[in-house]
Amino acid sequence: MAFDGSARSLWAWGTVDRFPDEAARRRLAGMARMLTGGAEAALLPLPRDDDARVPPARVSPPPALAALASTDPHDRALHAHGRAYPDLVRGFRGDFAAAPDLVLRPASADAVAACLDWCAGARVACVPYGGGTSVVGGVEVAADRRGDFAGVACLDLERLDGLREVDLVSLAVRAGAGTRGPALERALAEHGLTLRHYPQSFEHSTLGGWIATRAGGHFATGPTHIDDFVEAITAVTPRGVVATRRLPASGAGPAPERLWIGSEGALGVITEAWMRVQKKPRFRAAASVKFRKTLDGATAARALAQSGLRPANCRLLDPAECLLHQVALDGTAVLLVGFESVDHDQGPALARALELCRDHGGVVASGPTVSDDGDGAAALGGGAGEAATWKKAFVDAPYLQSALVSIGVMADTFETSCTWDRFETFHAAVTAAAQDALKRTVGGGLVSCRFTHVYPDGPAPYYTFIGPARVGDELAVWREVKAAVSEARHVNGGTITHHPAVGRTHRPWYDRERPALFGDVLRAAKRELDPAGVLNPGVLVD
Template sequence: MSASTLSGKPARRFWGWGYLRDGLTEDELRGVHRLLAPLGPVGPALPEPQLADYALTPSRGRLPESLSALVSSTAYDRITHCYGKGFADVARMWMRHVPHAPDWVAFPRTEADITDVLDWASRSNVAVVPFGGGTSVVGGVEAAVGDGYAATLSLDLERFDQVLEVDTTSRAALVQAGVLGPDLEAKLRPHGLTLRHFPQSFEFSTLGGWIATRAGGHYAMQYTHIDDFVESTRTVTPAGVVETRRLPGSGAGPAPDRLIIGSEGTMGVITQAWMRLQSRPTFRASASVAFDDVIGAAACVRALSQSGLQPSNCRLLDAREVAFAGVGDRRSPTLVLGFESADHPLAAWMSRSLELVADHGGRWDPQAVAESMRPAGEQPAAHRSGAAGDWRNAFIRMPYWRDETTRLGAIFDTFESAITWDRFESFYDGVRRDVESAIERITGHASALSCRFTHVYPDGPAPYFTFLARGSSSGDIASALARWRDIKLACNEAVVRHGGTSTHHHAVGRDHRNAYEIEVPPLMRQAFAGAKSVLDPHGVMNPGVLFDPAGRAVGIRGVLEPVKGAPL
């Protein structure tokens, strides 16, 4: 029996997002059908998958007796570690299509166990895929490594789930990498501290996964990327253990942690990290601001980002996004603005921010703002009501909606990037034009992209696009998946061609690798591969993600496997 089945947590959907108990309500199901109505007829809802629906090939290779207590080959464990939680992953689960299921799933209890697993894998030519919480949306945990490996093993650190030490003086904690977001916050709460890192996947993702993928949290400014919180890391690689020194900062050459952060399981297995913490906030202030047009609203966000006021939330939604998410008046570009502090009231910060908002033609409800700044203990959770609350609810429930639209044969997905302010308007217009044109060409049906800013910096925003497209006229998921592949490649091309990054916080995985290879200079990719050859001399760690191991042509593979003769 796997560690997963012994965890005592509620049963999860192995084929999609979340817990079984947290499915869509009847009202939400009606909302899904209203959302899909402009696409025309959709397919009948497929029955929910059962384990018996999936045909698995027998596990390859022989497992040494010394690892038998750590490693599982049950159908449940192999299937639940097949994919992440992106559109293509969920579509293939609805299709009952698992051609690249890992042969084995390891649940180590100690670093010595990890070392034993990596030693065996290196000797036996077994590819090892660190799983994290399995919430990757970019093909980052899929065991699609080609025929050059004898077998594949998914490595799950769910037993590494403790906060080992808390330093209240320095406001930091030593945390094991397999801890899930809610469990981490629960363990920090008695100390009055928080990591304050809340990605959309927070409930089901792990600290190690956040570090490995350079995850971005919910907060729009100030401390938002996991990079900002990492004080030191400890990583078990096939060549040995790499532990960095715990320091507030250092100028001693290139920072070793920067090689680990964002390495996506290609260098080794992150087992623990010292993380910078913050005191839990007791003061909050929020405002919902409507604008006449998104470009004027973006100018306001730029002014806020360069003001030094550092709002915790500065999330701009364009007109299509507010209509889609049911925010505000459902038609005006809307800025969700918020502040929080553990130290001081925020009236002065909000007052100055609203002066900047007024300078750019924004409109807000003064009474709602005043209500949001009532003393701690008297606040009516203003940050969870109004436009901010509407957005938060839509944000949390969106993966459940995506699962259901996929089940009906539609394509509902997102992609994200970042761009400097001087190029934002042309980027926004160009990406929307190019991707909308591609979707119409691929599906034969028009689709409008919506956009929001997930994060904002003094030198530019991180635009996040959402689209809904017809999968097929009959609701066939296989046809929808084929169309999604072409749309995804068009999205990758558009964001890079218009000057943005291939990914701001979703990571590279396999789905963004063709764009990543354009974005990152070839010499640097060779340098990264050289570092991998030292830490992982046999090239067994997550091959094909980010880059191929030296001397081994893996390629992208997975759902974006290029056709023969096509460039990567």
């Protein structure tokens, strides 16, 4: 199958036409040399789709499912990996050994049930697949588990899409699980509504994927996690259908829908959901504030998080992060602050927020800008100056990561959260672990940090590390760095993941983080819902 310009790349983030061209890759190589302390970065030849190595399929679809099934090697390769750094590297090398044996595309809940029936009966592992943007090995059965099954089926939910019902009185909508971010927001915009959930992967990820991974959107406070928006879900399990009741809130025992929020395809297939939506905000106010010390910026962010002001944006960038995104080059840390509302002027809230920042040594660098019909720029950080620069960098970052792979540079991120009382020692330990691991493996590199979210009791720090890749041995290096930073997060009291889920990559640390008895409860739920153990084996529990 040939790609046209807007087709999804077989190995890189996003679509083929958005992959940086040769001139952009050359510029990036120059910048990478600067960031990694002068290490060489060379343009490697780009892979060709025809060179993708896909193993022969081990199973064929039964006649009853033939109309939903594809065994085309290119289609299977497209569904082999998520989009984490090791996925990009393997794809770049043409290594699609992890490709599923077939791709099933059910268009109804009944068809999902038929797929699950066949998988359970034929002992075929079944991996629910939304947009395939997992960064934790969530859509790939591990090589050492594949032999336990007659085959692996990818259950691509793209046909379960679209806005199905709008309740303008309660401000809630019913939508198919396979609906991607842009399609959902376009459909909601026709009613003047928004879900207001923007993960960085928004362009290609799906509603069902967000729910299954407990995704985090990019507003710093207030409703931003997908958990906040789910009103009710419908999930098809090998034991039958679960449809929870639409309620604004309930005290009736543990909430049933919560079992599937974060279930990562291990407990059933989410086919649709009722989601709480909002009218589109129109009042906005934003500014950026510089701090000479990152820790002063952190104290200001804490003051904002505990003030009751609830800024939509409260994103602290440390000096390395500012350099990386060209937001500030003078060695300062920058706090991007933004507010928005559907109902009232945000100027007074911003004014009070800036007072708090000044109390902690902040100097306003740009803004305040206040508007009552903004174009959405404040959603991710305001419409001008540092905030606008940062927003563009944020949207382009996934494309740049793929381009870095193509010039022999390792670039990846990890994120977490911890309580404010331990932040200073936590941050120092995690940063040191990342820097030590880079030094040990590739001679050094850059480690940066920003806050993606701030809560009254703690921040969600998000780290980026960049270093020269040892071409041919990239995966071993990455595994060593990843293990070091995961261990540091765990032993210093943080979580192994604040938003992109557990998957297979984070399992060893998740197993240690969750209470043992809770692990037993999850295993019991898995046994009850998926007695044949075919649903996404290896994620969450065994």
